[in-house]
Amino acid sequence: MRGLAQGYAPVQQSILGNVVTVSHLGLALVLPLTYPAGDAFRNGAGPELEDEGARVLDAVNTAVTRPAGSVDGLVELASADMAGVNALIAARMQSPVAVIPALADHLINAGGKRLRPLLTLASARLAGATDDSCHKLAAAVEFIHTATLLHDDVIDSSQLRRGKVAAHLIWGAPSSVLVGDYLFARAFELMVEAGSLVALDILAKASGVISEGEVLQLTRAHDLNLSQDVYLEIIRAKTAELFAAAAEAGAVCAGASEDRRRAMRSYGLNLGLAFQLVDDALDYGGATEDLGKNAGDDFREGKATLPLLLAIARTGEAETAFWERTIGRREQTDADFRRARDLIAQTGAAASTLDLAADFAREAKAALGPMDANGWRTALVDLADFAVSRRA
């Protein structure tokens, strides 16, 4: 199978001096593991380049001038398609067992951006789809995503989702698990109706990879020694794989050639990685002083995301006791999150995370090379920029 089975173990990593070179996902990255201590946090020089081709993540020295981007163009272009997809979603989550549509509706109509089905539609249109045959695949993609969210919220005992009380707190964890299963089954029914075994294969494999990524996160998430490459592997599996599959399935549905199908998959994968990295940075306030409404969740859960891992590595022994108490043992006071956030900002960990997201967004845009230059492609370029520039 494609996915975690490839390149996950053994990890391609070489520790040379104070940097880790990660050859992963087709990118060579150099992430600075240590950083000059004390006040030098603010002005510290970045690590030396390991080799000519490697990128250095050192946001402190980098002038950040990124295109703002927007999702509006895509939403506008896809509005007629999305009306069809939304009607399918509403129809297929029905059941004579009343709890099922009630619970599903609570989450599905809570105002998510529906980026994944948008990606399927945009990919199909950009690949030349002239009819609505890809709507069913787009609805299936949203059902897979919804099922994943329902199970995630049970597993993480989350209190909120999309600004509303999490479904399992209203209907109970058993119902959330089972309605997730129901939506997953309905997704496969929709895919069968769409009639493409190739698209089915792509989304079935993606579903397996997502579960693998979730299990990996579960068993490693609170590990202060989590390597950055395992972190990247987790976000690739749990987030980017569905973006990749959504885009690839759209292209397949439109009958795209092999190279265009690969192009759309690459766009989706890199976009998904950028989105997740930015999510993880925003959880510590991102590059601004403004905190999003869910900021601090990862810290409270002791989740080892990249901003945290970089800050831990860069603060070194000076803060070992702080990280072990707050993340390792999850003993936290109200002031601890603010302190963690300050350390993440001062060490440039948040900025480095956003820089890496910007790199992936650039890769996403570059992947669109083989596609026609039209409004859909422009909208996808804007979406990649939006993934990095967004503030919430």
Added chain:
Amino acid sequence: MRGLAQGYAPVQQSILGNVVTVSHLGLALVLPLTYPAGDAFRNGAGPELEDEGARVLDAVNTAVTRPAGSVDGLVELASADMAGVNALIAARMQSPVAVIPALADHLINAGGKRLRPLLTLASARLAGATDDSCHKLAAAVEFIHTATLLHDDVIDSSQLRRGKVAAHLIWGAPSSVLVGDYLFARAFELMVEAGSLVALDILAKASGVISEGEVLQLTRAHDLNLSQDVYLEIIRAKTAELFAAAAEAGAVCAGASEDRRRAMRSYGLNLGLAFQLVDDALDYGGATEDLGKNAGDDFREGKATLPLLLAIARTGEAETAFWERTIGRREQTDADFRRARDLIAQTGAAASTLDLAADFAREAKAALGPMDANGWRTALVDLADFAVSRRA
């Protein structure tokens, strides 16, 4: 969709005097709701027939002479096929994320009978399959079943499964949920490889119906007023549907004609109903004094199964307080299960449940009419008899 959506609501039920006529699943049943009180339990006359076509469930007046049946003939015939299926199962539950194969193996190799994949294989061979192309579907059926068991055990907080400590008690509920999701995804990958969109459709729809049945059970299971038709709808959805789909998918895989495909589906559906009814009777000791190893689980969980529902109806006001305490409020002493078991035996509730199971087993055998008379068919007839005669 086929399934709960059809015929579930509104319920086709007419209450006439002291019996309920249930027109359901193509059978007209008359289940006696009340029963002569006191000592007359043991010798009470059954209710009058509602109409000529209806069957009367009154085991007290029925001489039980049932063929013993066996699963051995099927296991023997299918041994080479099952070796192939077992190899697929072992290969496809692997993952570089070590928790996944460890958890999956704990359940998969705990010694289940693998009836469902056996059913797919037998159905395919009986329908004329000459190669091994149905092995992947059979493995997929077992993965769907395993995924369901993993989620069920989390939902019911079960302590034991197949005589071993339940997986969620070893690896935690989150891992059990996610490994269930993983196996479900792997099932669909296998189905894609099998290459039949029709078989995929059958098993995707069945997966949805199973989840619906589980949610219905969750919301109604402790309801002392659960009607017998809703009970039958629950066991049809949560158990019999996968038996039906397993058998139908095997026939489809072998390229069977429409009437043979329907025949195998009907065989599977009726067999599944018989199996679940016998399971529910065995939980109260069945027709014997011997208690199986899991006996009493349903009572402790306050699960409204047919033996209990019949006993509640037949004991009437004399035992209302007992049932409301032990099932309604689940306040139970050690002696209560023995008392419930005695009431279920004395009212003929257990025997009536087994009689109904025998009716379904008869329907299953009759359904094989359009199929060739050969060793596979004989083995399936024996399996239907075994479903009712087994003592564990």
